[in-house]
Amino acid sequence: MNRKIALWLLWAGFIIYLLFFAPPLHLEETLTLLKNIFTLNWVDINPVILSLFSLIGMWLFIYSGVLFFDGRMQWIPFWPFAIASVASGTLGLIPYLALRESNQQFSGRKDAFLQVLDSRFFSVTVSLSTLGLIGYAFLGDWIGFWQQFQSDRFMNGMSLAFCLFCLLFPTVLGDDMARRGWNNPQMFWITALVPLFGPLVYLCLRPAILENVAQQTPTSFGSSRA
Template identity: 30%
Template sequence: MFGPWNNIDPYVIALFWFLGIWPCVYMSVLLVDGQNQRLNGTLASLLAMALGGFIFLPYVALRRSKDAKQFRLNLFVRIFESKLVTILLMIAAIGFALFALKFGDIHAFLHEFRTHNFIHIMTIDFFVVSFLFPALVEDDLKRRKITNNYYSRICFLPLIGPLIYLYQRPPLEQKKQ
């Protein structure tokens, strides 16, 4: 029914794709955040696609919380600021979650989690990136002049919370100099 994915539990497939969605979510914040940091946020997001979300650990640990007054709204920032990108990411995330819930077997996934290191690491990776993201949101809220704590709290919901935040946040405004 699922072609070459036939022998892989849908929870594993969904988890794999969630780990592809997360770097795009991070990119939506790090394209601006990384402009004022020693480490390049864009590079961290791109590396996360290949090396996993653990790559965000050094970025978050070494970054400085700054009220970034100066940033460039270049083409990539505008793309990842768009609601269309967020909607596409939401559709993908919800679609894969529904796919896993409908066709997956949680007991099979738990067995894979206990017996296969790759699945184990992927699962831990998912939760690491889920709990790191809120550390970046505070500065993004400041850049957008948002004081509502709702956004900080909603980002603790794995994946869907940050996607809701990205959809609801107001656009960045380039400061005139």
């Protein structure tokens, strides 16, 4: 219960911060930036900003590799929150983390989508893409990024969302390790304490989830599918 309360307070606090305490929102500049990103007009975009925006997407892939399995055994599926997270980042993710119950089981078969999320190809692709984005960020103007962080709400909120993704991953890590039968405290703490790189290493090294067709609803939360 304390975990749920803390997550709801974090969610509400982040919203209050963005609305009342963050730097001003420069709507026209933000819309122009988003337009340039989505139309691949990247020439005039600071590589730090483009990399940060893309790394938010990498975090969504990382969480998807864990939470679509978790959502299979929850009373509420993960996919609506995944869609919400695409548009709002952690604001769409935190409600799922607060509503879910701790669950260390998986039953049924993995469909094609879950097979992809559980594959080494997925883990390695996400990891290499993330490393490429980090390398690209070092080519950018960090002083200019810091100035925008201090003066622009969108940049400020996106940066804090990235930090929240790092902070929240340990809340679902233990259950995912248990679902996979991986009792490795050292890996848990490495993953939990090393931001971004720890989860990437975890995705690449974790054992696959075993299918269990004999038991369809091992928890009392219901059999909703992600």
